[in-house]
Amino acid sequence: MLSGRRVIIAGAGPGLGSATAYLALINGASVVMIARSEERLRSLKAALSKYGKVEAIKGDLSTMSGAEDAVKRAYGILSGIDGVVTVLGGYTEAPLSELTEDSLFNMLRVNLAAHLFTVKAAAQLMNHGSIVMVTAIWGPYLNWPNHIAYIASKAALSRVAETLASELLGKGIRVNVVAPGGIRRDFRPERDWRSTRSIGDPSAPPEDIANIIIWLLSDQSEWVNGAVIPADGGFRLRYH
Numbered sequence: 505m506l507s508g509r510r511v512i513i514a515g516a517g518p519g520l521g522s523a524t525a526y527l528a529l530i531n532g533a534s535v536v537m538i539a540r541s542e543e544r545l546r547s548l549k550a551a552l553s554k555y556g557k558v559e560a561i562k563g564d565l566s567t568m569s570g571a572e573d574a575v576k577r578a579y580g581i582l583s584g585i586d587g588v589v590t591v592l593g594g595y596t597e598a599p600l601s602e603l604t605e606d607s608l609f610n611m612l613r614v615n616l617a618a619h620l621f622t623v624k625a626a627a628q629l630m631n632h633g634s635i636v637m638v639t640a641i642w643g644p645y646l647n648w649p650n651h652i653a654y655i656a657s658k659a660a661l662s663r664v665a666e667t668l669a670s671e672l673l674g675k676g677i678r679v680n681v682v683a684p685g686g687i688r689r690d691f692r693p694e695r696d697w698r699s700t701r702s703i704g705d706p707s708a709p710p711e712d713i714a715n716i717i718i719w720l721l722s723d724q725s726e727w728v729n730g731a732v733i734p735a736d737g738g739f740r741l742r743y744h
Contacts, residue, residue, distance in 0.1 A: 505722045507532035510582035512575065514538045514565055514622045515591035519689035520638065522548055523710035524589055526693055527718050529556035533587070536578040538563045551693065565592060566613050571621035579629045586633040587721040588626045590619040593638070593658075599650040608653045615639075615657035616664075623668065623679070632676040635668070636720045637661060638713070641685045641736045646743060662732045669730030678729040680720050684713045685736030704738045712737070 506528055513525045516537035525548070528535050534557040539545050545560035552558050559581050563574030579585055594614040596607050619637050626635065642648040643658030662681050669679040686707030697709035716735050719725050734740060 505531040505718060505724065506587070509533040509586040509721065510584050511535050511587040511589065511721060512538065512578045512582075512585060512626060513589050513591065514574075514618075515589075515593075516545060516548055516560070517591065517689070518544065519691055520684075520687050520710040520713055521589075521591040522552075523691045523714040524591065524717050525558065526552055526555060526691070527711065527714045528587075528721070529558060531718055531722075532556070533721075534582055535559070536561060536581050538565065538574045538578065540564055555693070565590075565622050566618040568621050568624075571618070572625045575622060575625035575629065579626075585626055585630050588623065588630075588633070588635045589717055589721070590622050590635075590637045592618040592622070593640075596653055597651055598653065600652050603652055608656070611653040611657040612660070615654070616660050619661055620664070627672055627675070627677060630675065630677055633678070634721045634725075635672075635677060635679045636717050637665070637679070637681045638717075639681055639683050639732075641683050641734055641740055644681075644683050644732055645734055645736075645740050665732050666730040673729075678720075678726070680725075680728060680730070681732045682713060682716055682720070683732055683734050683736075684708065685739040687713055701737070704742065706739050708735075708737055 511533045516539040542562045549560045564570035639661040640658045644662035665681040697711040
C-alpha cells in the first residue's frame with residue numbers, strides 16, 4: 505500500500521507512534537521516526553529494523569526551530585518526503601476554575617503548535633503527498649468536563665484540517681485529521697490485536713488507529729482531504 509513511500513512519524517511513542525511506524529514499514533514505506541527520548545528511539549529502531557528501512561532522530565518538535573531541524577534531517581535521510589504523521593500531545597486535567605496560564609499554553613504547545621510546526625517544516629519540502637495529524641475524540645466530537653485546556657487544544661487541531669488542506673491544494677498535499685478515543689500503549693509487532701478488543705470499547709489497540717493512518721497515507725484515500733475522521737469504534741455513540 506505504501507511501496508516506495510518516504511514517511512516521517514513525528515512522535516514515536518510506545519503506543520500509536522510505534523504501531524504506525526510498524527504498519528508503514530510492513531506496507532513498504534521507508535520511515536524516519538522522531539521523538540524526544542533517544543533511549544526509546546534506539547529500542548524501537550532495533551525492534552522494527554527487520555521489517556524495513558527505518559531510522560530515528562532525537563528532536564523537540566514543540567519549537568519552530570526544533571521542528572525545522574528534525575524535519576530537515578529526516579528529509580536528508582529519506583531523500584524526500586511523501587507522507588507525514590504527527591502523533592504528538594500531552595494531557596492535563598483541570599476545570600475552568602483551576603485553569604492557569606501554564607496549563608493552557610502547555611496544552612496548546614504540545615497538542616496544537618507542535619503539529620503545526622512539524623507540518624510547516626515538512627510542507628516546505630514536499631511537492632505532493634499526505635499529512636495526517638492525530639487529535640482525540642474529545643474536543644471535536646465529545647465534551648469532557650474538568651479538562652478545559654486539553655479540550656481546547658484538541659478541538660483547535662481538528663479545526664485547522666480544512667484550512668491546511670486548502671492552503672496546500674496547489675502543492676498536491678492532502679491533510680486529514682484522525683480523532684481516536686482511548687488508545688492503549690501495549691503495541692507489539694506481529695500480534696493479533698483484533699482479538700483484544702470489541703467494537704465500542706472505550707480504548708483500542710494502537711494498531712486499529714494506525715491502520716486508518718496508513719490508509720490516509722496511501723492512494724486508496726486520494727479523494728479524502730480536509731477531513732476529521734472519528735476513530736473510536738463507536739464509543740462516542742454511547743453519549744448521544
